[in-house]
Amino acid sequence: MSAAENVNFGESGLVPVVAQDANTGEVLTLAYANREALERTLESGEAHYYSRSRRELWRKGATSGNTQRVVEVRVDCDGDALLYKVEPRGPACHTGQKSCFFKALAGEGVGLALGGKKEEDDFGAMVRELAGTIAQRHREMPEGSYTAELLRQGRARVAQKVGEEAVEVVVAALAGERVAEETADLLYHLLVLLEEQQVGVEDVTRVLRERHG
Structure with a gap:
């Protein structure tokens, strides 16, 4: 049966x-x-x-x-x-959010749902949202999009950009300035590399959880 x-x-x-x-x-x-x-x-x-x-x-x-x-x-x-x-593998929601249930009607997230802003930004949610946007750019490959253009240039170029941005983080750290900005650039390019490699944020999260446990 x-x-x-x-x-x-x-x-x-x-x-x-x-x-x-x-x-x-x-x-x-x-x-x-x-x-x-x-x-x-x-x-x-x-x-x-x-x-x-x-x-x-x-x-x-x-x-x-x-x-x-x-x-x-x-x-x-x-x-x-x-x-x-x-x-x-990637966000569940067509908006690029990991979950379709990202809007709160009551509880701690209600301010965000009604157009407000959380006092503390959720780093994980921001990474997932950015990964979803990058995935959408990859699907649509719109003209004028930096993400789409970078992906068009291929794996070697994307990997090279990650290396360049990593160096920028090191330089910023040694200088003691713009560390957050340069780290944001590095994270963005890492997410582009993950998208090019068809590796989801969830895959990285799973590895981190296994190692942490």
């Missing part, structure tokens, strides 16, 4: 799917799946969903490159909701 037989797709033929980062536990998105999408997910190990607006099955990352490798699929106690535990 297929695992899909344990799922109640209801009258619409669809079941809600919550995608969760398997490493961090963060909820990434809420989507829907029909029987075919679930079966393809189980067969391929890649997240498949059903688009209600386009009325078609789609594989996450088919056009954006932001795929989700599914490590576990769970069904709730009533059989009418699914949980995909995934290892994401």
Whole structure:
């Protein structure tokens, strides 16, 4: 018997799917799946969903490159909701955010959601947002974009820029000035290199967590 037989797709033929980062536990998105999408997910190990607006099955990352490798699929106690535990490659949200749930209506993040600004910027969120923007530039390759032009020049040039920016950080540190600015430049170029190498921020995070643990 297929695992899909344990799922109640209801009258619409669809079941809600919550995608969760398997490493961090963060909820990434809420989507829907029909029987075919679930079966393809189980067969391929890649997240498949059903688009209600386009009325078609789609594989996450088919056009954006932001795929989700599914490590576990769970069904709730009533059989009418699914949980995909995934290892994401790139942001889940089309805005470039790691999670679609980045706007707060209540709680600590409400000021940001209503147009305010956190007193302390979230470094991790900023890195993820920047990585998402770089990934978008890579997909679209717009004219006039420094990121797109750098990627057009190829791997050797991107790697060279990382080396140059690293030297700038050393020079700034020895001079005792502009360390934050030069570090920001280095981080940006590192993220471009990661994008060129198809290595996600999540991959680096996982390595750091393993070493820290």
